[in-house]
Amino acid sequence: MKYTTEVTVDLPRDEFIKKLDDPENMKHWQKGLVGYEQLSVKPGLEGAQMSLTYKMGKRDLQMVETIIKRNLPEELHTIYDAKGVHNIQKNYFHEVDGQTKWVSECEFQFSGLGMKVMGFLMPGAFKKQSLTYMQDFKAFAEKGISVLDT
Template sequence: MEYTLNIEIKIPRNQVVEKFNNEENMKHWQKGFVSMEHISGTKGKTGAISKLIYKMGKREIEMIETITLLDLPESFHLTFDAKNVYNIQENYFEELSNGNTKWISKNEFKFSGFMKLMGFLMPGAFKKQSYTYMEDFKAFAEEGKSVLDN
């Protein structure tokens, strides 16, 4: 399953990238984010591998994040490997003529096991979750709103 989403953020690209690339900010725009633990590679650089933990309802989800391309301020590509779900994500940040930033997120999901059925029956749920993260990042970047305040 593949899809592309985009959102306009009303601050300059350098500020967007600075906020996006700061792991301390993740808790403010990724609802359910619990922790991030660096595993290998140079932290924050291409090839770095980290373990992420999220709480979704009563379940705790663990995934391995790998930075596959770090070419800021233009792009930041990652993979996420969780039980029965593999996500390839390409993020692009475009400077707009009005001084704002367009964040484009290309996602590809590969499923196995039970998640194959979920991906088939509920493809919109993955797209909706991705866009919710984008909207929450926009609110955090523009207004300092945190999902922790909800």
């Protein structure tokens, strides 16, 4: 399953990247994030990995993020691996008139019958979640609104 989402954030690209690239800020725009742990000696570089833990309703979700391309401020590509799900995310950042247009191309690959069925029956839920994270980042970056306050 593939889809693209985008949002325009009213910040210059350098400020946008500074906020996006700080893992301490993730808790302010990724609802459900319980914690993260750097798994690499040199975090943030290509090949670096980070473990992420989320609380989604009653279930806990563990995933590992791997940076596969880091060409900031233009692009950042990552892979997210969780049980039954492999997500390739290619993020592009375009500065337009002092604002930043964030375009995210997502590809989900499912393994296991349960995840394949969920991906087939509910593809809109994945896109909606991706867009929600992007809109929550926009609110945090522009206005300092944190998902922790809601």
